[in-house]
Amino acid sequence: MSVSFRILGSSSSGNCALLQTAHTKVLLDAGFSAKRIEQMLESIGESIDSIDAVFLTHEHGDHAQGLRGLAKRSDLPVYANRDTADAVQAKYCRKRVNWQHFQTGTAFPFRDLRVRSFRLPHDAFDPVGFTFSWGEEGDLFARPGSLAWITDLGYVPAHVREHIREVDTLVIEANYDEELLERDERRPWSIKQRIRGRHGHLSNSATYEALEAILPQSRLQKVYLGHLSKDCNNVALVQEKFAGLGDKLSVEVVDPEIGTSPAMLKQAI
Template identity: 30%
Template sequence: MIFCSLYSGSSGNSIFVASENSKILIDAGLPGKSIDAALKEIGEDPKELDAIFVTHEHSDHIKGIGVMSRKYDIPIYANNKTWLNMSNSIGKIKDHNIKVMDKDVVTIRDMDVINYPIPHDAASPVGYSVHSSGKKVSVATDLGCFTEDIKKNIEDSDVILLESNHDIEMLKFGPYPYNLKRRILSSIGHLSNDDCGSAIVDMMNHKYKRIILGHLSHTNNYPDLAYQTVINVLRENNIELQKDIALTMAHRSRPSSYIKI
């Protein structure tokens, strides 16, 4: 399998996942030309995409999905509530490309794409785990808290993109209005650096993992701060870098964390 974060952050998100016979995007939250450019930068042809899977209807996850679907005739998969809440924002989609997920698993050739609920202030948000040929990758961002259901779905993954959205002190004393701060800190908001570290500790199960920290806030976080905060939590719990875990960062504005499994 191949896993690559094309973009990750509060300004837009998109992840490329490929198996031997299938290629998909999870979200396309930037303009279509930006998604095109990122795919071409990693040597992939947008025309070969089999599907786009949507986590939820917020603009930083859906901005480019309509353009990509129309330009390359790509099916879009989302659950019913997400479709109802995003249909007016993505333009006209051909009927045969409107795929309403009504099951936990969608099979695309040799790839099984599993969706599971996540706690976020959207209509019916989901995370995704992708299986193929005995390998598994997962995307879990936009989490107000790390639940047992999320843990169950992703803890046995080879690669996990996990949210490390904000530093709590930066958020509390930063420029956001009070109501927005409350929303981000709530159980349906976003996962902090400290909570991200604790989530990683909670799902360590003696299987070597590649963890990618993603969806960082541009206003309330810094990559170095997120990375060091998570490392500190891991060290406090006797988890060793390279021996037990590989930890990297997803870049906000370009492809990163290109991993072959």
């Protein structure tokens, strides 16, 4: 079974990725306008009409604004917990979204995917991360693999570390460089405190320290570092910070302006 993954875009301005298995294509978040998401998909030979579902982490615009336009597809299921769905419906959508509610912390199937949600420490109504897994041990045609989508969080609590340990591929934020944030003159002190807080975002150092602690007892093979701030971080700084992990696993920094090239996940998955 061929499974591919591509981050269409990831930064403080917008986040969206495409996960494709033999039997389904799903978007992880919809943090760009619907028109922009359609253009991104068309640029890689895909169509919004081929998307089977959207999985939504929380209601902030850089993860959810695309629902304003995507809601016109009444047959497109959008998976979110109830608090997130209510917030997005009220803020962005005139048309009723085809909401598929789940309870945070539960697991459920979607076609050939097994999905698990878990709470993240972030300043939203009920923000979540997801793990997606597929395939079966011993099946030559559907070999197992897994991915975690963990974007916005102020720190990495124990239960999140456990979810990371269980997957092959991880997407996690490296949002800001501490010195660049401190020197930034456009953000008031209150915003800086929010970003640095336990319900804000992860700095480069915080993400590095978490991964360094998790790696020895994990099955991680690939890490994507995303959600970079365009003002308080850059690709070169993140690459330099995480160079020391390169001999332990594959690390890719997601350029805020580009996204990633297609990746075949875990064997000819």
